[in-house]
Amino acid sequence: PFEAAIFDLDGVIVDTAKFHYQAWRRLAGELGFAFSEEQNEQLKGVSRMESLELLLRAGGITDLMPEQKETLASRKNEWYKGLLETLTPYDVLPGVCSFLGLLHSRGVRTAIASASKNAPLILEKVRIRPLFDVVVDGNSIVRAKPDPEVFLEAARQLGASPDGCYVFEDAAAGVEGAIRAGMRVIGIGDGQMLARAHLTVNSLEQLEPVFLLSHIGVNGH
Ligand code: BG6
Numbered sequence: 001p002f003e004a005a006i007f008d009l010d011g012v013i014v015d016t017a018k019f020h021y022q023a024w025r026r027l028a029g030e031l032g033f034a035f036s037e038e039q040n041e042q043l044k045g046v047s048r049m050e051s052l053e054l055l056l057r058a059g060g061i062t063d064l065m066p067e068q069k070e071t072l073a074s075r076k077n078e079w080y081k082g083l084l085e086t087l088t089p090y091d092v093l094p095g096v097c098s099f100l101g102l103l104h105s106r107g108v109r110t111a112i113a114s115a116s117k118n119a120p121l122i123l124e125k126v127r128i129r130p131l132f133d134v135v136v137d138g139n140s141i142v143r144a145k146p147d148p149e150v151f152l153e154a155a156r157q158l159g160a161s162p163d164g165c166y167v168f169e170d171a172a173a174g175v176e177g178a179i180r181a182g183m184r185v186i187g188i189g190d191g192q193m194l195a196r197a198h199l200t201v202n203s204l205e206q207l208e209p210v211f212l213l214s215h216i217g218v219n220g221h
C-alpha cells in the first residue's frame with residue numbers, strides 16, 4: 001500500500017540546490033581553486049560539514065584545523081542565507097503544489113526529509129510548511145544521508161511502515177539512504193546520476209500522471 005510520500009527539500013521542492021552550489025563555488029574561488037557543477041553533484045544531500053570536507057579534498061587542501069573548517073562552513077552558510085533572502089513562493093518547483101494536493105486528496109501522508117539546518121527558514125519563505133504533515137531536517141537528525149536515519153524518522157513520525165513509503169530525491173546520497181531505509185525511491189533529475197532509483201523523472205510535474213496511474217490507480221486529470 002502507498003501510505004506516505006517523503007520529499008527531500010533542496011532541489012526537489014525548492015530550487016535551492018543552485019544556491020548551495022553558488023556558495024560552495026565562491027568558497028572554492030576564495031581558497032584558490034575552481035569547483036565544477038559536476039564535482040558539486042557529490043555534495044548534494046550531504047551535510048554541511050561533510051560537504052566542506054569533500055570540497056577541501058577536491059581542492060587538495062588537507063591541513064586545516066577544526067576551527068578553521070568551522071569558520072569556512074559558517075562563511076559559506078552566510079552567503080547561502082543571503083541567497084535564500086531572495087526566495088519567494090514562486091521558487092517552489094513546477095508540479096510540487098498540485099502533486100501534494102493530489103496526494104492529500106488520496107489520503108497519502110507527506111513529509112520533508114532534509115539534511116539542511118536551514119529547512120525551517122526555506123519552508124517559511126516559500127510558505128509551503130502547511131502542505132507537509134511532518135518535517136524532519138538537519139536540526140533533529142545525527143547521521144546524514146546516505147544514512148537512512150532521516151527517512152526512517154520521517155516514516156516513524158508519520159506512522160507509516162518503510163515499505164509503504166515513496167521517497168522523492170535529487171541526490172545520489174539521498175537515493176542511497178532511502179534504499180537503505182527499505183523505501184521505494186523516485187529520482188528527480190539526471191537518470192545516470194540517480195541510477196539506483198526505482199524510477200527517474202526530470203521533475204514532479206512530469207511524474208504526476210504517470211505515477212498516479214501506475215501506483216495509485218488514479219487518473220489525476
Ligand atoms: C541538503 C543539501 O539538503 O542540505 C546539501 O542537498 C546541504 O547541499 C545540506 O549541504 C545541508 O544544508 P545546510 O543548509 O544545513 O547547510
Ligand code: MG
Nearest residue numbers: 008010011170
Ligand atoms: Mg536535494
